[in-house]
Amino acid sequence: MPKHVVFDVVGTLVSYDAFFASIQKVLGPRLLAQNLSPKLFGFAWLESSEREFTYLSISSRHKPYKTVFAAMFYRILWMSGISLPREFATDAERDEMVAAYSTLQLRDGVQETFDLLQKSGFEVWCLTTGDKERVLGYFDNARVEFSRERFRSCDSSGVAKPALEAYRPLFESFGTDEKWFAAAHYWDVSAAKIVGFKGAYCSVYEKEDCKELFDVDMDVMADTLPEMAKKIIEASR
The missing domain is CATH 3.40.50.1000 (HAD superfamily/HAD-like)
Incomplete structure (x- = not known):
């Protein structure tokens, strides 16, 4: 058979190690200065994106994961305790970390x-x-x-x-x-x-x-x- x-x-x-390493490289010192673990931040970003991706899918509004992943970045900074996420990081920095997902x-x-x-x-x-x-x-x-x-x-x-x-x-x-x-x-x-x-x-x-x-x-x-x-x-x- x-x-x-x-x-x-x-x-x-x-x-996921290359993605976590990218977060450490791009945002690590700034996150640590806020008592935030770069790896834990990355995990929260991944897992929250997975949830939104799944919710969109099961409600017949499927979008590619990469689109959801990029959109969630500033929300996760906010949820991590960063009061002004768009002053804490830039779109270019977000895009660099998203690109690391392909490596x-x-x-x-x-x-x-x-x-x-x-x-x-x-x-x-x-x-x-x-x-x-x-x-x-x-x-x-x-x-x-x-x-x-x-x-x-x-x-x-x-x-x-x-x-x-x-x-x-x-x-x-x-x-x-x-x-x-x-x-x-x-x-x-x-x-x-x-x-x-x-x-x-x-x-x-x-x-x-x-x-x-x-x-x-x-x-x-x-x-x-x-x-x-x-x-x-x-x-x-």
């Missing part, structure tokens, strides 16, 4: 993870909510080959994960084959499991899975991507 593993990309295969790098072990799975008979796919060309660029920059035919983006269909319709087309296209979904976001894998995928969760990003929130158990859990691949292979035997 053919076997498939679908990976989330940003946060799972790709680290994110693959996590250690991605190529090994793909190789392990492919050698064991799995077809590897990706499903992202991000812009297809930007996200594919992460693989190109790392010189990791990935088939464009096995890459899917919700962005083109106007549906954001974790809406179940974001997962269902790829799930159904596999027919009766063995189907896994793998991510470093518990919310992501748990939604894919509701659709019918087997679930593999890697704690490399979130550390704490908070699985009590989701009422869904994983088929595989691991701390690193290669370890997750090995456990998927073992569970499939």
